[in-house]
Amino acid sequence: MVYDYLIVGAGFAGCVTAERLASSGKKVLLIDKRPHIGGNAFDEFDQYGILIHKYGPHIFHTNSEQIFKYLSKFTEWHHYEHRVLAKVDDQLLPIPINLDTINRLYHLDLDEESLKDFYEKVREPREFIRTSEDVVLNTVGRDLYEKFYRGYTRKQWGMDPSELSASVTARIPVRTNRDDRYFTDTYQVMPLHGYAKMFKKMIDLPNIELKLETDFEAIKDYVQASHIIYTGPIDTYFNYRFGKLPYRSLRFEHEHDDSIQQCQPTGTVNYPNDFDFTRITEFKHLTGQTHSGTSIVREYPQSEGDPYYPVPRSENEFLYKKYKSLAEEEKNVTFVGRLAQYRYYNMDQVVGAALSVVEKLLEAGSV
Structure with missing residues (x-):
């Protein structure tokens, strides 16, 4: 042929x-x-009947109408806005950092304008932004860097933020309002019947x-x-x-619990300072699926294995x-x-x- x-x-x-x-x-x-x-976006129903992402969560978002319309030829959509909490100081706090994150973490009552002043007071200005550490310290200062960014980055990449280019932490915004969505793109959706079905039709x-x-x-x-x-x-x-x-690779630990319908309040919870894994994702949040039990995945970054992240x-x-x-x-x-x-x-x-x-x-x- x-x-x-x-x-x-x-x-x-x-x-x-x-x-x-x-x-x-x-x-x-x-x-x-x-x-x-489907590559790493492949999904399937696990043995309990819950649609899971085999290689960790893949949340679709885009500002491109062209890309959204193109993919819409191959799938219907489930509207989904991803939200992430980070476990810090025995609290589950919104990440990206926003007004509620700061007020709850430090027991304050700031508004948007006073939060801008807060960031200005705690930041450590950098004349030149070269590394991921520079990005965070220049924006929110040392304490928030240590609580939310440094440990997570070291687990994810196997090196300190000071050793990584600025692009890594620059992907994560810092907000002054109460918007707790992880992404702010125009189109935030998931394939209604899963990625694998979308690819098959494609x-x-x-x-x-x-x-x-x-x-x-x-x-x-x-x-x-x-x-x-x-x-x-x-x-x-x-x-x-x-x-x-x-490249950095990942090891995935999938788990199912038949005794509860939901085990965490948002799709993903980050663990920047505790445990060997970086985050836990509960799939039913992402897909909107109704089921008497729930399935999750823990992610363990590692140096060996299939390449995931340059x-x-x-x-x-x-x-x-x-x-x-x-x-x-x-x-x-x-x-x-x-x-x-x-x-x-x-x-x-x-x-x-x-x-x-x-x-x-x-x-x-x-x-």
């Missing part, structure tokens, strides 16, 4: 590019080394052939394809020529750019996605990148 495109990886990047190209009349072979589609096209439990290295010399779209780790593609790019440090970015230079020299190969572009993308950003890649390929008439 001769294909126009071989797409490596059936997560967001792979499925979106496969759908767009197949819908344009291209013959596509989509492969994934796992036994399922790639249910006669021009797409799907092969699961298939490794790229094992078939690349046998498949006849005019162009490759690669969504896996870029250093793996080049056989680690310059050394391995650092580690944002300047030396890692330098190493990535060496691989990017090799990628730009590759003929008829396109790299897209979190692992292929070594970027801490949100899901909507991956969709946007994939749509952009296909648009350029079709405009160029590469196949």
